[in-house]
Amino acid sequence: xxxxxxxxxxxxxxxxxxxxxxxxxxxxxxxxxxxxxxxxxxxxxxxxxxxxxxxxxxxxxxxxxxxxxxxxxxxxxxxxxxxxxxxxxxxxxxxxxx
Numbered sequence: 231x232x233x234x235x236x237x238x239x240x241x242x243x244x245x246x247x248x249x250x251x252x253x254x255x256x257x258x259x260x261x262x263x264x265x266x267x268x269x270x271x272x273x274x275x276x277x278x279x280x281x282x283x284x285x286x287x288x289x290x291x292x293x294x295x296x297x298x299x300x301x302x303x304x305x306x307x308x309x310x311x312x313x314x315x316x317x318x319x320x321x322x323x324x325x326x327x328x
Contacts (some may be wrong), residue, residue: 234293234325235302236283237318238266238311242303249305253312257282262312264319265290268299271309279310288312289319291326 241247248256256262257279264284267276269292276292283290300308313319 231296234322235298237322237325238302238313239281239304241315241318241322243317244313244315244318246313246318247303248312248314249303249310251309253279253310254282256314257286257288260286260288261287261314263286263316264313264323265310266294266299266313266322267292267296267310268296268308273286273311283324289323291318291323293326 246264248276252267265279267279267290280290296307296309300306303311307327
């Protein structure tokens with residue numbers, strides 16, 4: 231199950247992920263193919279990100295927790311990560327089962 235976290239780490243090292251405010255901008259400019267959102271993110275953060283994803287037609291999944299996602303991408307306290315590379319996005323989706 232944690233294989234998707236390894237893939238998130240690989241995607242980050244390949245500079246194919248965005249997080250924080252860059253994530254929202256990436257969704258709006260359609261640079262993001264897929265978004266991973268932590269289950270323990272605040273309701274406000276979840277709503278903001280899922281609404282943007284739905285409006286701009288970007289796939290997303292609610293999985294894992296803030297600590298494991300943050301650790302996987304090597305950044306502190308990240309509740310969501312956007313994957314900008316279509317290949318990584320497909321592989322992570324397949325790994326999660328969506």
